[in-house]
Amino acid sequence: MRNPDEFDAFYKDARDRLLLQTYALTGDLPASRSAVRDAFVAAWHHWRKVSRLDDPEAWARPHAWAHAQRRHTARLWHREKGLDPEVLATLDALGKLPVNQRKTLLLTQLSSVSLTDMAREVGLPQADAERELQRATAQFAVHRDVASTSVRTLFEPLREHVEAAVRWPRSTIIRRAGTRRRRTHTAVGALGTVVALVATGVLVTDTTGVRPTLGGDDPAVTSASQAEDSARPVATPETLPDSAMLTARQVAKGIAAPRWRIDETNDNTGGDGLVLPCQEERYADPRGTAALLRTFDAGKAKDAAAAFQVTEVSRSDKTAGRTFDRTLDWYAGCTDTRVQLLSTHQVDRVGDEAMMLVLRSWKQDSTMVVGVARSGQLTTTTLARVPGERVPDLDRSAGLLATAVDGLCRLPDAGACAGRPRHSVAAPVPVGQVPGMLGEIDLPPLAGIVRPWVGTEPRKAVLNVAATSCDHADFSAPPMTNNLTRYFGIPGAKLPDEFGLTETVGSMPAARAHAFVEKVRAKLDACPDKDLGTDVTPVADVSTKTTDLSVWHVRTEISDESTVDFLMGIARDGTSVAQVGFVPSGKVTMPPGTFPALVRRALDRLAAMPPPAKG
Known part of the structure; x- marks a missing residue:
């Protein structure tokens, strides 16, 4: 639609x-x-x-x-x-x-x-x-x-x-013109199709007995993934009954709201198929054998809570594993405008594999908890969206996901059922072109700014713009490898050119990486004595055997009337190092505690960095 x-x-x-x-x-x-x-x-x-x-x-x-x-x-x-x-x-x-x-x-x-x-x-x-x-x-x-x-x-x-x-026509005028254009094209196309069918005598039938797929693929076309799945014989698909899906009462136990009701249940073949937030395609497994979508609402108000369940049946456990991963990637790397990943949670004792994500939509002023679980050949997703910044109870959200799996696990193609769920904070799912780096999904909103963050393509870190005038940390010199840098800005927000956030990453042997971080720490500590116009305020400093994290607020006097503020953090996970720098602009800055949390996210993402190259 x-x-x-x-x-x-x-x-x-x-x-x-x-x-x-x-x-x-x-x-x-x-x-x-x-x-x-x-x-x-x-x-x-x-x-x-x-x-x-x-x-x-x-x-x-x-x-x-x-x-x-x-x-x-x-x-x-x-x-x-x-x-x-x-x-x-x-x-x-x-x-x-x-x-x-x-x-x-x-x-x-x-x-x-x-x-x-x-x-x-x-x-x-x-x-x-x-x-x-x-x-x-x-x-x-x-x-x-x-x-x-x-x-x-x-x-x-x-x-x-x-x-x-220039004065622009109203959007309704543009839409009316677009609708007329579409009708004209449709009429011409339909006439051409009739002529072609009459001329060729083509009659489309399905008498071959070939099993259709959800994505409408030509059954005669064979791909590498289909060949993989053909190693396991596929029986006639069992029906995915409506009764296997969550009820309104079960949703009410999982997500607190005044009143839940089932809005609709269907196979999601109508419209464009993009019903849930962050959903990228109609089906995560377009070659699956069955699917059901159920929507719930908690009132007619525009800002009322809403919930969804999607279940897909794949042709094999292996294909279902890919469906689980793909579904998880949609939400872990959500491309909807101004959606931020708040946290990731591993969920144990629920099906064969399960995870939950907490997302914040700053555009819609709502918070979402997404659960994805797999039981054998069945993958199910639960999504609850509530207005405001309050995060729904995660124990109850995990319980809702477990209930969804229990409703499905007795079907013929299912696997494990659910016990009492147990969830724990997990590292973010690796997504994006460079999974070891921050992405737009990680970045917080800024007061008074309604436009989204946009990142540049990661490029080889010849220069390190994330460094301060105190440390001049160099990510380009050996033995640093896998060295990349990228910049994030907010196009159209009318902010000065110097505003923005930069991250630079690289890898080197663990001992050298730890020494690299210690050198940056030492330079920041000594900076106020060497440059009397610079003040350095430590914000965070945490170390373990394998990790380091430090954050500073650096203020430099440019003149008697002008100063520049800079937030900088450096993080290490084993052999990988990340430096993050942020230049605010007046009131357009991050609230207290937000930048250290972002550096922590950069540290969490470093686990996906490749090991240092052997030179």
């Missing part, structure tokens, strides 16, 4: 950004406005697909850029009258760049895409795209007679001009 509220929010959030980019690309404001409008019409036409993407704006941008370039066939940089000289000079400088160079510069300066995605959008290998970006930045700076570090500020007059010059 297409959600107009989500589309309206996307339209309101992205339209000025896309217009600025498109205008900077073409220099033609009327063509750019029409192109961006058409891109949103197309986005609503395809909203079921577009809304599932991690970044819907990345889908709309190429459409807007291509439409604008088609509309504008001459060099129109100076056709507008009365332009501010700064705007005119910037457009003229951009017009002197080759198109690919112009695109690399605009994607880097006016969007939050990674270098990898930037290269993909311009259609170049990453190394070539980075070279084009360097040339574009240098040439643009020369044309505008500024330092290359000041390039970003030149786009502000363009932004102000665009925002002042």
Whole structure:
């Protein structure tokens, strides 16, 4: 089901950004406005697909850029009258760049895409795209007679001009145009299908006896995973009865709320199949043999508690194990906007394997407890969402997961049932491109900021921006290996360039790693004596045989009127080290205790780092 509220929010959030980019690309404001409008019409036409993407704006941008370039066939940089000289000079400088160079510069300066995605959008290998970006930045700076570090500020007059010059149609108008477009395409497609069927005499039947799958795959297509599963004969699937699912009374025992009731039970074949928060696909096992979704609510209010149970039946225990892992990954690495992982819990004595995650949605002002368990070939997920920051009772949540398993474990394809559940805090599930590093899912909200954190692609740590002026910790020198760094910012939040959070990680033999941390500690202790303009306040300092964690607040006087605050933490787990640095901006900072907790999360994630390379 297409959600107009989500589309309206996307339209309101992205339209000025896309217009600025498109205008900077073409220099033609009327063509750019029409192109961006058409891109949103197309986005609503395809909203079921577009809304599932991690970044819907990345889908709309190429459409807007291509439409604008088609509309504008001459060099129109100076056709507008009365332009501010700064705007005119910037457009003229951009017009002197080759198109690919112009695109690399605009994607880097006016969007939050990674270098990898930037290269993909311009259609170049990453190394070539980075070279084009360097040339574009240098040439643009020369044309505008500024330092290359000041390039970003030149786009502000363009932004102000665009925002002042353009009035946007209401989102309802865009949606109506998108709906008409979809109906037209559907009618044309249906006519083409009828013609093709009549011409070829094709009649689709299912008389082969081949067992269909939940994902609608062609049964004649064989993949590597299907070949694996075929080693075990698959009997005729047993029905997954509604009676095996949780009842409203059982949910009430697990999650406190005034009144629970069953809202709906189905096989989740309708709509786009994305019903639960953080869910990435209709089924975690699209080749499974059965599935049931049951939804519960605790009232009609918008902010009332809600609960869900999803159960999937796989073809074998091995495939179910993959289904369990995949489901867990959806929540452990949730890509929903402004969702934070609060804690991870191992759950024992429940089925063959089970875990719970506590997540906080700062966008929806709610807290979620997600339980995932496997019993033989059956994987079940329980999710309870309650308003506010109060975390539901985890003993009762574990009990709810155990009850869900007990309702399923007597079915023919099931495995172990549940005893009295026992849960304990566990390390976060390794997720992301570099599981040993922090991700957006780990980062806390900041007061007054409603936009999400966005991280750059992890890159080799040639420079360590997480270091302070006191320690200058170097992650690039031997014997450090596996050295990577990444930066997190909040695009569109109008924060200064120096704001942000950086993490740098690396590995070396355990004794050398411990010495590396001790050296940083010693330098921070000595810093106030060596630099009288710097104050260093220890915030946390904990060590065990195999781990270290230290956090400091560093304040440096730049002038009599200006100081810079910096929060820095360093952590070690055996052979792996992480340094985390955060530069706040005025009131946009982290509450007391939040940054040390984030460094603790960085320490927990280090367990997924590879061992140091042998040199």
